Amino acid sequence: MRDLPEDRAAFDAVIHDDPRVRINRPRTVTIYPPAAEAWFAAVAAVTPWSAGTLGLQIGSALLALLTTAVIGVVLARRGGDPRWALLWGWAPVTLAETGSGAHVDVLAAAAAVVALALLSWRRGVLARVLGGVALGVAVSAKLLPLALLPVVVPLRHRPSSWLAAPVALLTVAATYVPYVAGAGALVFGYLGGYLDENGFDSGTGKFSVLAVLQVPPGARSGVAAAVLLAVALAVAWRSDPLEPFVGAVVLYGTTLLVLTPNYAWYALPVVALGALARRPEWLVLALPGAVANSIVPPVEVVVAAWGGAAGVIALVSLLRALRARTPWLPTGPAPAGTAALP
Numbered sequence: 001m002r003d004l005p006e007d008r009a010a011f012d013a014v015i016h017d018d019p020r021v022r023i024n025r026p027r028t029v030t031i032y033p034p035a036a037e038a039w040f041a042a043v044a045a046v047t048p049w050s051a052g053t054l055g056l057q058i059g060s061a062l063l064a065l066l067t068t069a070v071i072g073v074v075l076a077r078r079g080g081d082p083r084w085a086l087l088w089g090w091a092p093v094t095l096a097e098t099g100s101g102a103h104v105d106v107l108a109a110a111a112a113v114v115a116l117a118l119l120s121w122r123r124g125v126l127a128r129v130l131g132g133v134a135l136g137v138a139v140s141a142k143l144l145p146l147a148l149l150p151v152v153v154p155l156r157h158r159p160s161s162w163l164a165a166p167v168a169l170l171t172v173a174a175t176y177v178p179y180v181a182g183a184g185a186l187v188f189g190y191l192g193g194y195l196d197e198n199g200f201d202s203g204t205g206k207f208s209v210l211a212v213l214q215v216p217p218g219a220r221s222g223v224a225a226a227v228l229l230a231v232a233l234a235v236a237w238r239s240d241p242l243e244p245f246v247g248a249v250v251l252y253g254t255t256l257l258v259l260t261p262n263y264a265w266y267a268l269p270v271v272a273l274g275a276l277a278r279r280p281e282w283l284v285l286a287l288p289g290a291v292a293n294s295i296v297p298p299v300e301v302v303v304a305a306w307g308g309a310a311g312v313i314a315l316v317s318l319l320r321a322l323r324a325r326t327p328w329l330p331t332g333p334a335p336a337g338t339a340a341l342p
Contacts, residue, residue: 040056043056053102061098061099064099105268108138113272115148128163131152147252148248155233208260212307228258231251249274249279264289265289267289271285
């Protein structure tokens with residue numbers, strides 16, 4: 001494609017009715033981090049221009065299938081039922097937002113699942129290094145997988161068990177180096193504008209669960225940070241390096257519950273982690289985003305949807321804890337074949 005003209009009228013004439021360049025902010029520096037950009041470039045390199053988004057849709061579908069296979073293998077290897085992988089593979093949000101929507105969140109989900117699979121495989125240095133690299137790729141694809149770092153810093157275990165965390169951070173830094181060298185501060189793209197327009201700065205447009213709990217808008221950002229820190233410390237304290245799955249879905253799911261992004265595809269990683277941990281209740285986190293984007297309801301409806309999702313997760317978690325009479329987060333491997341509440 002030729003360079004776009006600087007004149008606005010000429011620019012509009014070029015992109016008019018051309019679906020290949022019909023995007024909402026064509027002159028805004030992208031918000032996507034390096035691994036996402038690399039994924040887009042790799043797919044574009046093998047996709048004819050005339051095919052439009054088909055290459056991304058096929059690639060996303062293949063990543064979803066790969067993730068399903070990895071989840072099944074991990075569960076089978078640990079003596080569980082590999083059919084739990086279908087909780088991810090057949091979830092409506094997976095079908096809608098991967099092969100159809102082609103959102104890059106599927107790359108973050110796949111990388112996070114591979115990271116946990118490697119880290120749970122054995123305690124060796126190589127497994128931790130490779131798992132850390134995979135986790136770094138997940139972060140470099142979407143940023144939100146940063147929430148998973150506490151699960152690879154098990155505070156009650158030797159510091160040598162923490163190797164995956166610095167490897168993950170170094171991986172993220174390494175992916176940013178060429179972009180920082182070429183773009184400087186522009187490497188963050190529209191991140192600031194995104195946070196502002198979505199109400200993260202003021203606390204009025206996000207944090208729907210905190211709104212249900214009647215937390216004042218001005219205090220929501222601080223309360224959100226405190227909640228996320230408390231959950232991160234709890235998971236880091238309770239986690240077992242070889243059993244990171246429940247901690248991971250609690251971390252990622254709580255992050256979504258606190259931030260409440262109104263996009264269904266943001267839930268793709270938590271759906272994959274929910275299948276890996278055999279915690280189906282976390283799949284409800286895809287519903288508020290689907291409601292917000294399908295019928296464009298009033299803010300009150302979206303807030304209620306997030307509150308309902310939080311209530312479902314809290315209730316099921318409480319029932320599971322009461323039935324098992326164990327802490328909400330296991331400290332070691334679950335018994336072979338153990339299944340979650342339906």
